[in-house]
Amino acid sequence: MFDSRHIRTFHAVVRAGTYSGAASALGYTQPAVTQQMKALERSVGSPLFIRVGRRMRLTEAGETLARHAEAILDSLSVAEEQVTAITRLHSGRVRVCAFPSASATLVPEALAHLAADHPGIRVKLLEDEPPDSLHRLARGECDVTLAFTYPGLRETVPDEVVEVPLLEDQLTVLMPVGHPQVRRRAVRLADFAGERWIAGCARCRTHFLHECAELGFAPDIAFTTDDGLVVQSLVAEGLGVALMPSLVLSFLRLDRVAGRALEPAVRRRISAYVLREHLRIPATALVVETIRAAAERRVGC
Template identity: 75%
Template sequence: MFDSRHIRTFHEVVRAGSYSAAARSLGYTQPAITQQMKALEREVGSPLFIRVGRGMRLTEAGETLARHADVILDSISAARQQLNAITRLRAGHVRLCGFPSANATLIPEAMARLAAAHPGVRVELLEGEPPESLGRVVRGECDITLAFTYPGLREQAPAELVEIPLLEDQLTVLLPTGHPLARRRAVKLAELSGERWIAGCLRCRANFLHECAEQGFAPDIAFTTDDNLVIQSMVAAGLGVAMMPGLVLSFLCHRKVTGRALEPASRRHVSAYVLREHLRVPATEMVLEELKAVAANRVGC
């Protein structure tokens, strides 16, 4: 097995072009660089450099190792980030990533409960939409992420992650208050086939297009934006209608906008995702328990 210090030094020698330049860059003496390269050559079982005049060039073994050095160092860095994340969690620091409507509803309630029960736990709140937010957990950039999936789309979370289901969020349609269908308690999606639409994030947009296709029409999408408040403002201004998650109704800001259930009923699944090893960390468990408690009060929202 290679010593990571030797790989890092080898990488710098290749980048800098000489032992002396690598020594200056790393703050080592040149003999120390020479000793590390000799040790690495013993591990490899072959010379890595040959002298050419006053310079040096890589042997075939050196070229092979150089091609893999970046990958090795990146893997070590990723492992270190994840280990550091676990250490921070034990110290009571959790990095929580949520999508916008969860950040505006589920997470504030859960964090208020957490602060009352466990004031020593500190939460750093990040924002991101799936699937990118799922990758952030895998890369060690956050410790827990909330994400959503749609039953009609074949979406798989990374195999490294554990899913903790939270709730099913019923989809709604946002209409200007003066719209003829705003008087209904529920609206059939097909009845809106002639409307102009305002579409949301990529994943929501993909589901929206899928559901419209299931109802036999292609929607006229006039605007697209990831900002829920912007969507509300556009609907209020009469620029179109929008399919939105039920969580958004919790912070519906415009009096000129009405939310109505869709027929047939459509839902998205909201879950928390963590690396398996984080489940054994007390701070993570505390955050997840509060999220589950808040979600339980919103079942079928």
């Protein structure tokens, strides 16, 4: 394998025609140039120059290498520029996988700040619910995953995955604006025991059923959907009520749907997950920090 320093020196010798001329152009001593050319010839396994008078003439092996040297150096220069752009956050690509309510709230806010400060960073947004989203991280299908857990549920992640806590998201009951419970500031789950329900993703549904069982009733689940806007539309039409995270309040259809906090409060934990090694990649680390800052601003509101 060729040493790029030797290729640069070889290219300088070819252009100058002498070791002394190459040394002058590079700011080296002539013995240093001579040593590098001897090392390169050992790598090639053949002489690259023969001396003709005071100048150096290329051998057949030298002519072959000379035809490629400039292209090699140009490619190295382009590579150096691109790597420098990535490490200095002028460019980079990061794949973020998030669950729907985070995709509609935390992620857009974070990406707006990222675009303003680092327009060269490109983010590909994927959508999936936990635990599937965490499996995608482990399979290398994304670089950052946003996921949530409920009280009593401990997320099982490999040792190489780092969890970055973001916020605690309080659960709310969504109901039509004409519902009798709307006049209350907070509501109890047991007060809706006789209602028809619209349930969300598998993890949310499992937690919901557990909470209802603890209160001694089995909910009548009329519809299931992972789409928060569909849930709101069903609630707006009076087809049921739903237990939803407070993140959805920021894109609620306030004209026909009302949200009331659950009492006693129940909160889900939202975190970002990233492979430990990926935190050494500047663009990935920046995206994680930008999402964390967006969550912090939301908590402070």
